Amino acid sequence: MSKTILVYATRWGATEETAQEIKKVLSENHNIKVDLVNLKDKKKKENRNPDISPYENIIIGISVAKFRWAKEGKKFLKKNKKALSKKKLFIFVSSGGAGSAYQQKNLEEYERLQKKWIDNNLDKWGIPFTSRKAFGGRYVGNHSHLGDNRDWDQIRSWAEEVGGIISNGAEV
Numbered sequence: 001m002s003k004t005i006l007v008y009a010t011r012w013g014a015t016e017e018t019a020q021e022i023k024k025v026l027s028e029n030h031n032i033k034v035d036l037v038n039l040k041d042k043k044k045k046e047n048r049n050p051d052i053s054p055y056e057n058i059i060i061g062i063s064v065a066k067f068r069w070a071k072e073g074k075k076f077l078k079k080n081k082k083a084l085s086k087k088k089l090f091i092f093v094s095s096g097g098a099g100s101a102y103q104q105k106n107l108e109e110y111e112r113l114q115k116k117w118i119d120n121n122l123d124k125w126g127i128p129f130t131s132r133k134a135f136g137g138r139y140v141g142n143h144s145h146l147g148d149n150r151d152w153d154q155i156r157s158w159a160e161e162v163g164g165i166i167s168n169g170a171e172v
Contacts, residue, residue, distance in 0.1 A: 003054055004032055004166060008061035009039045009070035014137040014150060015063045015094040021152065022059065022092075022159040030163035034059070039072040052080055057088045057166050063137065064095040064117050074121075081125045088130045090162050093117045099136015099149035110134070130165060133158045 006023055010016040019036060026032040037050045052058055062073030077084065095117055101110035114134040122129055135158075136149035 002056035002166065002169065003035075004057040004059065005035045005037060005050065005052060005055045006059040006061070007037045007039055007050060007073075007076060009063060009073035009076070010061070010094070011063040011065050011070055012138050014148065015061045015070075018092065018094055018135055018150065018155055019059075019061045021155055022061075022162070025156050025159035026163050026166070029160065030167050032163060032166055039076055040070070049076070049079065052083055052087070055087065057090070058084060059090040059092075059162065061092050061094065064093045064098075065137070069093070069117070069121070077122070077127060078125060081127050084127050088165065089127065090165075091118055091122070091129050091132045092158070093134050094137035094150070095134050096137045096147075096149060098134035099151070102134075102136060102151060102154065103149055131158070131162060 004026070006019050008015050008019040010019075016038065023034040023036055026034050035055075039050075060073060060076065063070040095113060098110060098113040098117070101107075101113060114132065117134055118129070118132045133154075135155055136151060138148050
């Protein structure tokens, strides 16, 4: 069985919770063991730059806030771009704007934000991906949570898609 790692960079916890749900779906519904790594974990220095060489499947989750990716996620992608091009890469972002567009069924805006936050960045660095998705996130003001616009059915559905691709074992 191929090895899978899910790395994430979260700001206010939405990306971490989404990563945990994806791991749960992959584990329970597809019997895929997933190593979960918080790129911002200050207690574990090795988490800031995990060795991805033993993994065939890389899932990365990155928080988008104030029109910027969490810097740890961006650093991870740039540093590993050569290795990632030989792996199955699944990427998701947590973005309040994407979540709002999805909730309002403004699919044109939702797709524009997916391209802006995922496709454009990966294209710029020459990193191909197998699958990508933008999910909602948390709206935060002065460090208090003002709302959460994630759609958990959407998250689980994408995790099922990822599980199917990994279980299939198709080459990149």
